[in-house]
Amino acid sequence: MIKLPSVSRRQFLQTTLAGAAAAAATPGLLSSAAFAATPLTIGFIYVGPKDDYGYNQAHAEGAAALKSIEGITLVEEENVPETVDVQKTMESMINLDGAKLLFPTSFGYFDPHVLAMAKKYPDAQFRHCGGLWTKEKHPANVGSYFGYIHQGQYLNGITAGYASKSKKIGFVAAKPIPQVLQNINAFLLGARSVDPSITCQVIFTGEWSLAVKEAEATNALIDQGADVITCHVDSPKVVAQTAAGRGAFVCGYHANQSALAGDKYLTGAEWAWGNVYTDFIKTMQAGKPIGNFVRGGLKDGFVKMSPLGKAVSADARAKFEATQKTMLGGNFAVFKGGLKDNKGNVVVPAGKDYTEQAIELESMNYLVEGVIGSVA
């Protein structure tokens, strides 16, 4: 074994501090950093590969939009599981890379991993995608941001409602968490706004990314007569290709999959994270506190739609555009008063519409009437 020269911690600190002081005293050496925008290191953590045609790609594209901002150093790590591994990744980004702002982007990172790290490193800021941050329960250096992408799934549903001949549409879902349930319900409600007899079959795969099971689920839905398929999994590539290969229409999710499904692609609900991340960074560089609870939809530029495909009829286009216009105006409620779940319970009180900002939506734990499936 190699024996290291013994230096006590105190000696080490003294020498390095002296060095740092000398550097600081030398004029000109650090001035470039001092006069430019405040240097800031930002860490992005992804649960899968960052070019997956889906969730992680959407975030990575948002992160890439930050590279042009002066003074920003970006550190990224992909394929980080939702386990104690992500805590190690966060620690090393804070300690080794000097990250001041972290974006752990996957849902399962939040509790307990982000919360634990936030307590341990009160000087770092954590902004988590999709988690439900509350002032009373969670540390102040944590926050959450998300987009009302269920608006996009509602618009998907409108095109699906016009395109479906069998009056049965299908949804391949990963896990029954509120964001996924919102999307399933919104997809059906969009379709039912066209034809109230439409039903939506959902299959949960139980994991964010399981290529073979997603393909099996898509095949099973089509075998049971569904003729428009959408999904909420990390990488919609397999679902889009399998569904289009079997001749079913595809509504995209996370990113634009029109290249994979060709003429079968109706439209898709896409993220526009670049806007969101740029806002965070600009605020932080200006020395202002960044928001703890940031939400936005189509109107706020958090979410956008893929261009409509060739298979979308003129009627569908008209209704799609009219609805999108109302949503951009900011007062469109996907979840209307008196809505029942698929067990017959009223989940939205009569006379009370939930617009996208309604906080009740973020703890959704039901599938609405017309969705065939269960959350457990």
Add this chain to the structure above:
Amino acid sequence: MEETALGLWGVPLAILAGAIRVSTPFIFVSLGETLTERSGRINLGLEGTLVFGAMSAYAVAVLTQSAWLGVLAAMMAGAVFGLLHGFICKFPKVNDIAIGIAMMQFGLGLAFFLGKPFIQPVAPKLPAIPLGNWSSLPQVQAALTINVLFIVGLILTFSIAWMLKNTRVGLILRVVGDSSDAARAMGINPNTVRLLATAAGGALAAIGGAYLSLFYPGSWNERISSGQGLMAVALVIFARWNPKGCMFASLLFGGAGALGPALQSVGVTQGYYLFYAAPYVLTLIILIMTSSPTTRLSGAPEELSLTK
């Protein structure tokens, strides 16, 4: 498109279709592992070989626009992985299980590293033979659209079984697997035989990977296998080192895996996590039922480090 709902009939159909669609990688990996283990060595690294095979097949198919060249490239890559494993294990006191685990991580890491630029492009798919045209039901037609590699896998199963039993090569493999001393007495070098058997096993496993990325699900990403290579190695023990057993075990495993999505699609939606465990539960039950407290594992090669 005028598909009508099949109702409950969809479940047996989905199990059949799943058995055909999902089993192919299991068949190839378990056949490959059977060859290797019959020579008295265990290669746990086939998960890495499978994923690397999937990546190299996809990459070559994208670059050359030929799916078959992709399969060929995967075979060669798999053989190289096998040769490396066989070469390292030749040295005394090297543990083949530990090397296998190391090779698995190496294969995965290398595949992820080299595969980065190929997640986005779309590769040409392997051809499939539509055997379901006699039926008017599109579901049956889809279920019986059978990939060439599946048929190759079935033919290979019976040829390997025949080869092990009836040919000189099969005899040499079995002798080496059952007794190194006897093999040496016959003038056979056990290390050479094991090296070649591991290489052949690697090549077969990589074909399984090519099926994953070039046919079903037909896409390359880092989660493409999710442990299928490891499961296939376990299937070999389950199948008692018998190629035909491997085939049946793979079909059973594929069919059971289709159960979860199929049941949800007909409205049996409670407890889907439980249905997803079906293949593993089935494996456990059969292993327990066929185990015996008095005799040792029948059919196990004597030289295998598992049984020593």
